[in-house]
Amino acid sequence: MIDIRPVIERRLPGLKDIDPVINAELMHPMMLMGHGDELVVCDVNHPAQTIARHTPYGKLIDLSGCGLARAAECEMPQFGTL
Numbered sequence: 001m002i003d004i005r006p007v008i009e010r011r012l013p014g015l016k017d018i019d020p021v022i023n024a025e026l027m028h029p030m031m032l033m034g035h036g037d038e039l040v041v042c043d044v045n046h047p048a049q050t051i052a053r054h055t056p057y058g059k060l061i062d063l064s065g066c067g068l069a070r071a072a073e074c075e076m077p078q079f080g081t082l
Helices: 005-015 024-032 048-053 068-079
Strands: none
Touching: 024 068
C-alpha cells in the first residue's frame, strides 16, 4: 500500500493563502487568463451575462451572496495587486 499523505501535504500549502470565496468555478478562468485579459467584478445591474457570452471563456461566474467589495478584495491578491 502506498502512503500518499506526503504528496498531499506538499501540495496543500499553495492553497492556504487563497480566499474561500474563490471557488473552482472562479479559479479555472483565472488560471486560463493571460497578459491583457481582464476580469470584471460587477454588481447585478451590469449586463454581465450578455457580455460574458462574447468573451473567450463564454460564461458568467456568479458569486451570489458575496458583496462586490469582498469579491474584489479576495481576487486582487491572486493578480499581485493588493
